[in-house]
Amino acid sequence: MTTTTKSNGQWAVDGRAPLNPNEVFKAADGRPLDVRERVEKIYAVEGFDSIPDEDLHGRLRWWGLYTQRKQGIDGGRTGSLGPDELSDRYFMMRVRSDGGALTTEQLRVIGRISEEFARNTADVSDRQNIQLHWIEIEAVPEIWRRLEAVGLMTTEACGDTPRVILGSPLAGVAADEIIDPTPAIREIVDTYIGDPELANLPRKFKTAITGHPSLDVVHEINDLSLVGVVHPELGPGYDLWVGGGLSTAPRLAERLGAFVPPERAAEVWYGVVRLFRDYGYRRLRNKARLKFLLADWGTARFREVLESEFLDAPLPDGPAPAPSTSPGDHVGVHEQKDGRRYVGLAPTVGRLSGLSLLALADAAEASGSSRLRLTPHQKLVVLDVEPEKVDALLAAAAPLGLTANPSPFRRHTMACTGIEYCKLAFVNTKDTARETIAELESRLAGVELDTPISLHVNGCPNSCARIQVADIGLKGQVAKAADGSDEFAFQVHLGGGLASDERDEAGLGRTVRGLKVLASDLPDYVERVVRGFVAEREAGETFSTWVARADEGALR
Template sequence: MASETKAQRVERIKREKDGLDVIGAIEEYARSGSDPHPDDIDRFKWYGLYTQNRNLQGEEDPTLYFMLRVKLEAGEVTTEQLKTLGYISNAYARRSADITTRQDLQFHWIEVRHLPVIFALLERVGLSTKMAAGDCPRNVVSCPVDGIDRGAVADVRPLVRAVNALFRDNRDFSNLPRKFKIGISGCRSHCISHEIQDLSFTAVDHPSGRVLFDVSVGGGLAKNRRIASHIGYAAAEQVVAIAEAVATLYRDEGNRENRSKARLGHLVDAWGVDAFVARLQALLGFELLPPQARAYTPYALRGHFGAHASSVEGRSYIGCAVTSGRIGGGGLLQLAKAMQRHRAGRAKFTTTQNVVVLDVPESRVSAMTGELEQAGLSSNPTPFKARTLACTGLNFCKFAISETKELAREIVDYLNERFPDFSEPVSISVNGCPNACAHPHIVDIGFVGTILKRGERRISGFELIFGGHLEGERSAFGEKSGIKVAPEEAAGIIERLLLQYLSSGYETFGAFLREQAYDTTAISAVA
């Protein structure tokens, strides 16, 4: 009898037991101390759990450790929630805590025996890990200053809540062909990067004089690398129905035979955009307004750093950079302490692994900004700290080839020292493997983990991708440069690129890279 393919195995596992039903097994494994069944380990994903790489684990330690992802709807956390997350980090996760590109928080070193206590602690403050991973709708990303940004197109918080409510614990959509990522934003900076979401709704000032939503489908990275197709405009009251209809089409028609071709973008390509829209509109019972080309904020200018007056009288918000999202348990508790001291009740994590503190009294902005800086949260970050992303990396991820988080910090520190007066935005992404979790194809410089040769040795390193850019229909993915580097060579390569750019006459670093104006031989001489 032929063995199962990967897709066949996953589909069988989901048919036999819904991922949401694995909670009983988790509790039993925690109580008994028995080893989880491999099928259940796959179902653990529906509760935010992934088995952890053994890279940092001693040979004498047989423990099965997990990464645990906490789903933070709209990226929002209160001071009490931050305290709980910080406690979990310090008590059960060896002080680890990383902000993700979907506004969630991840812990490492989690043991099954501690999960019931962790889940109870999270539930006590209104948090959950359910559907933070798995073949289901993931966290709906949105602008961190929705509803309080004076320059926003629309307040989309009610829509974000409604779409989250639609999918939360909904077994009609807990078995999709693959993950399903949605973004909703009223932000004029277009900070959620709608171009790479499976489904997105972006508020715009439509020529009709109304605020409508650009509906885009099929975006993605890695093996699903595709700029989303803008398929038309919808009114706010139609957004939830469209989200449900797109998820229904994807659930019923998506590819379940090949997981490498199972994302929504693959279905859009298989049918063609026009046929997809026709099927969608038939299911909806109404038509979208026709698509129109629009101008969108370039990726390099997307963000919400610094202190700004809120739409709430007497309040401000402060956007801060966190190098590669690695905030740690100590950072969570420092943030909570600062917020409590200065009477700021909420914060939101961002899609670029940073944080925005909300509801800061205007009289407290200066003092709080200084306190956040001391905690490593920079409201006026350098161009390198502001836009450097990093995935989980080799130390914890089973798919990774190279380590990332510490290298990202080293790159930022090196470039800050070499270019203290550089002010132009530079986006960098450090990825441990080709799966693109830290978005290497949409930044100026993307590092993608690979194996390379140094003399007779084969070592973990990176392949470089240059010139990624998001700007609506002008978006383009970065291209392979042909350069492969060892980790210790990475910062020097960027230094050479910047030096070449500064003497090139180009107006922007991004244009310099996209037009391949760099000298490959010169910049790779360090390798």
């Protein structure tokens, strides 16, 4: 009896015949990036109703646009309605800021766009982007014009493309920096972002590059990461990691054991992206991320194919990065290598506004700064602050909801967009997280915590807020009450973390079997678990270590 192996849709193996609807629309009617011309010439002129479905729910993502959730649709209907029923006539727009880098001029432009076109919305995501909401298609060409006039773009901020590149917020300014990743990020963006040859990947492709010893770009959960190291013979460069990603099938990235000299960083990035394009799985969309290919191939084969088919020459072996010795969120006031200060400011779960962006730009410039960085932890860092003007900056930031000295819970809590705007979400995340922070600040004010406890709140299983690598990760879902009605609750993951959390190694959280925590009960639950940890921990024990050995009853 003969058996046949089903094609995985790998271009280099199976050919380019599209095997699912997503692959069909990407291959049809020109390239996905071509939708920009239709936006400018047709949709912005004729309005929302002129946009065909494959552009509306597909190709517009290549320019950073998703339809946002229609208001008034509760989470119990998220899984039963189609995209047209869930979608409003407005868009979320993601403004791309590679490396999180923004000038005060750029910040003002985004702030004014927010005021004029986005109902004063502006959220800092954990991908170092700013997201705007309530965008109408008629306004998009003018928004693009304003962004591009100051060097910003929305190109490939979404879609099956190379997404925004995470970069160290301290690039070029930290005294303890191993290598400045700015040249590598700039070369990749200038050379390859918007290249049609890289604009049809099997799924999204996420990149992170850092040269800072705090390991501040969550490198373990990206498709490709370059992490600063010093080779004993070749000097500073990067350690190469591939195949990380979370969502419903979380997997941490793995080292290839290869050292990337700084002058080869863009070449190696280009090689890995093309390997993913040509060998990535395209038959089943839920198996199309690079992590699935790496899981099947292993690191040895992956490196061999990369070097033999996609690089100009093999890479030398190299060392692993040292463990992080400082927090990767960079909150607080710190000295730069030039004697000035960088000031890390924490909003509440990334929520800002256009007006606050404008005021922050003014405050930064008054302190001597003309540039800021967003972080992968929903924070902002103002660079180049004159030492004598730090206090004035902190005073100006406070009324904007920004602080360099946040409570532990405000500092270490993140939340995704949630049901407010996201079509995939089951629960409200931003408000739930904000209310929980306020309760915990009051209830646990007298509790001494010498180790951070991160709380990540996500509205659906896709883990945009990185629930599996949080100390306390919460996945929104619908539960049934005793009377059969819908209750909005969270599944709990405990004890996850990344190297940037000053752990010895990254790890995925432990799911507490059968535990569902209602949103209304969330402060009670977190308080109970934190108090249990404080009472039971051994000397110097981290939360994740305690979770790994704790009785399940203590985690409920």
